[in-house]
Amino acid sequence: MSSEVTRKPLLTVTSGLSRNAVILKLEGELDVNVLQVLREHLEPVWALPPKPFLILDLGELSFCDSMGMNELVGVMQRCESRGTRLLLGGVQGVMARVLSITGLRHAFEVFARLDDALRLAVAKP
Template sequence: MSSEAPGRSTLTVASGLSRNAVIIRLEGELDVYAIPILREHMQRVWELPAKPFLILDLGAVAFCDSMGMNELVEVMQRCESRGTRLLLAGVHGVMARVLSITGLRHAFEVFVRFDDAVRLAVATL
């Protein structure tokens, strides 16, 4: 966890569109303070017409608490209700450990490399 003041998020969210995927990059800490930022960003995504894939690039996530994991589960459920496949990309280090410890590793489609998730989305055109 960072040494910044309590109650301040260190998460940044960026996104882009490809032909058949929404790509969202998270950087920083996915914790209780980051949830409002991620939800606000995701609300804009949910307002778009559904794409076949949503790729969450977690390669730059330095910390993830239980609230962050809960939010990822909610994103997965929302994707399922829209007929969108959620791909977690850049899963290594902290995120790999958190997914393993929580037993959620097999609940998600997980890719160590971002490029592998993108390749799957492109190959499914």
């Protein structure tokens, strides 16, 4: 069912801050129809002074199309230009498969559990 029919976004993004990281949790589907939702949540992140880490919690994503992957690559490139490390946490199931199939598994810093990504961000000064 499309978001136009239900009038609900197929992607929910929540955010939080830690000393070294901005954390965004993505829930639902990351596809061409909801890219603007993610972009709107990233605008204030890009407006902040750069943090050492941006962590995307992908554990609750149920779908990601090629445009969603393209957006993640764009986020990675933006992070690199700011000197921020992008960590993908909760990468299992659908997202693990998509990253593997696309050959992007090794382009990102990927963690099966969000806690592992958080632990890395906390450990770095």
